[in-house]
Amino acid sequence: MCLGLRKMNFLRTVVALGILVAVQARVNVRRPLCESAEAEEAAVAAQDFLNAQHTHGYKYVLNRIEDIKVYSMPEGESYVLEIDLLETYCHVLDPTPLANCTARPKHLTAVEGDCDVVLKRVGGILTVTAFKCKTEVSKEDICLGCPSLLPLNDTAAVDFVETSLGTFNNITANETFVLLEVGRLSSQLLSGGHFYTVEYIVVEANCTDDPCTPSNDVTARGLCIAKGSNARHSVDCKMFATLVKHTADAVSPPAVHAHTGSLSRKQGLKHHSLTSRHDPELTGLLSAESAESAEIVPVAPASPVPTAVDLRSKMAVKDEIMLSCIFIV
Structure with a gap:
């Protein structure tokens, strides 16, 4: 009976080797x-x-x-x-x-x-x-001293996003934009405090009701880049549809009405x-x-x-x- 088992194991080994050789022959x-x-x-x-x-x-x-x-x-x-x-x-x-x-x-x-x-x-x-x-x-x-990325849900940086968006809305009298997504947040420590550089996506919205309702029109979206602090900053937005740029400099900008439902889903995620x-x-x-x-x-x-x-x-x-x-x- 032991001899039979040995023969079976030998046959299994031969079959396995045969399959491996066949596979190797077929693959180059x-x-x-x-x-x-x-x-x-x-x-x-x-x-x-x-x-x-x-x-x-x-x-x-x-x-x-x-x-x-x-x-x-x-x-x-x-x-x-x-x-x-x-x-x-x-x-x-x-x-x-x-x-x-x-x-x-x-x-x-x-x-x-x-x-x-x-x-x-x-x-x-x-x-x-x-x-x-x-x-x-x-x-x-x-x-050393270069801007460093912040989590996409950093409280102070997101507050700066909302403030700069308020500045942008203040110069687009016939249109109102709300926040669609935060793309990138970074900070640099200077002598006057934190200097923020933020990037975020905005979408045109209907604000006849409160809160504003973001438009489903993909051509009404754009990328905004804001730099500075809440008290003094610049904001530059490029609308994807028209590729027209709007630029503003502000001191003590007005309050913002922003939609922040699309912020980072993961705590601490920086990108x-x-x-x-x-x-x-x-x-x-x-x-x-x-x-x-x-x-x-x-x-x-x-x-x-x-x-x-x-x-x-x-x-x-x-x-x-x-x-x-x-x-x-």
């Missing part, structure tokens, strides 16, 4: 150069997809391609990318094309996205099937993060480094991709040195 791993047109195409597709999932805060632009692997199988090709993204000055509601959006410099407290993305090429078109992103403030080039995760079946393909939470987001279904077991088997056999390449936007 390529490592295109990070600066190649193929890598750039996949990275741009990933960038655009991640921005489409990002509904608050600012657009992100591709900064660097860290690594790329292409798995070729009879069913098609799958791309596994590691990319870095940088937060831009363009809000997600701003219709400005991403190509025209400028990344924030690191010395002004840049926010970076570190993402691993899996894409499937279907009919010549690349489709994202899984991703993980970690969004954090860049630790590079932070200078709007990219959607952190979508990988219901392909977790094994993505590095743990970029995993920020267990949040799962719905993504439009794509064609089936090779299983994680298939690709991990090949990756274990062919463990190559990671490439680190720079992609300049």
Whole structure:
């Protein structure tokens, strides 16, 4: 009976090895150069997809391609990318094309996205099937005395947002705007006290009733940037529809009537993060480094991709040195 068990175990081992060899024969791993047109195409597709999932805060632009692997199988090709993204000055509601959006410099407290993305090429078109992103403030080039980010629900900074919005409403006599979202709050300690720089989204509102009712018209929205203190400040607003700028300087501005229902949902959050995760079946393909939470987001279904077991088997056999390449936007 022991001999029978040994034979069964031997047969299982042979079958398992046969399956592994068959998988390896079917999977071919390529490592295109990070600066190649193929890598750039996949990275741009990933960038655009991640921005489409990002509904608050600012657009992100591709900064660097860290690594790329292409798995070729009879069913098609799958791309596994590691990319870095940088937060831009363009809000997600701003219709400005991403190509025209400028990344924030690191010395002004840049926010970076570190993402691993899996894409499937279907009919010549690349489709994202899984991703993980970690969004954090860049630790590079932070200078002593430079402005620092504040939590998006910081009481004093939000009070300054409301005050500056009151100033803006005071110069737009025929229109009233209310707060839609706080985008960014920062503070710098100067000799006269705290100097705030805040960015927020406003929307035109109907104020015949109290409180004002924000308009559902997406063309009636804009980005305001205010600088200074409650007592003395400037506010500059760019409306997305007309791209017309209104500028005002104020001393002791009037009270503001603002809607603050869309402030940060997370206590202490200093920036709007990219959607952190979508990988219901392909977790094994993505590095743990970029995993920020267990949040799962719905993504439009794509064609089936090779299983994680298939690709991990090949990756274990062919463990190559990671490439680190720079992609300049």
